[in-house]
């Protein structure tokens with residue numbers, strides 16, 4: 001797809017949408033076979049909305065999240081983040097948009113095993129400094145972020161010295177270093193027991209209600225999804241329905 005010039009990336013009718021997706025398609029090709037993973041997906045998410053995405057395994061939820069975060073390209077369709085179009089841009093531009101707007105939390109936390117909590121968060125802040133030293137002004141420190149997720153007393157623990165739930169909270173702190181407007185969470189409670197699930201949900205709800213962060217959370221668990229404002233259901237690469245909780 002060709003890059004588009006500045007003004008056409010801004011659409012007047014985006015209102016206060018954090019995310020708008022229009023006719024998004026994604027195919028995977030291997031050995032002459034094409035799998036349609038997303039088929040004409042369209043939806044939008046308001047700024048400050050806590051949005052859940054549910055659907056059977058293989059229905060395309062993770063693929064959709066990767067597309068929203070600019071980690072992979074669509075075959076057709078358009079995505080806007082805060083009214084600015086992501087699709088049709090070059091890789092450097094997409095990386096900048098991701099840095100400016102998006103935080104990722106995955107089911108597997110991907111913490112570096114030899115680093116402590118505070119070092120695992122710190123390393124993400126260094127990536128930001130690498131781009132532009134002045135950018136960190138006014139952003140929360142690794143210690144502040146770990147306090148926010150209730151780990152102020154475990155700053156110097158390594159992942160192996162913490163519970164699975166605590167490791168996920170370090171990963172959430174890491175996702176927040178640039179104070180992203182949009183947090184994309186792919187089954188963030190998928191590896192957690194009930195008690196830790198509740199703790200992580202409490203943190204996500206707090207980020208949403210007190211810090212105004214827009215959250216898109218993939219989950220298999222209807223109870224977890226019910227913590228959000230709205231749930232979108234995906235089946236076989238299509239949006240198959242929607243439910244509102246609040």
Ligand SMILES: Nc1ncnc2c1ncn2[C@@H]1O[C@H](COP(=O)(O)OP(=O)(O)O)[C@@H](O)[C@H]1O
Nearest residue numbers: 028029037055056057058059060061062063064
């Ligand atoms: N890199 C890839 N190459 C080929 N097929 C893939 C790739 N990633 C995912 N798929 C396929 O795309 C479909 C959707 O996958 P995914 O988005 O991970 O679903 P979900 O997160 O809902 O379980 C599945 O059929 C999966 O096998």
Ligand SMILES: [Mg+2]
Nearest residue numbers: 061062063186
């Ligand atoms: Mg998935």
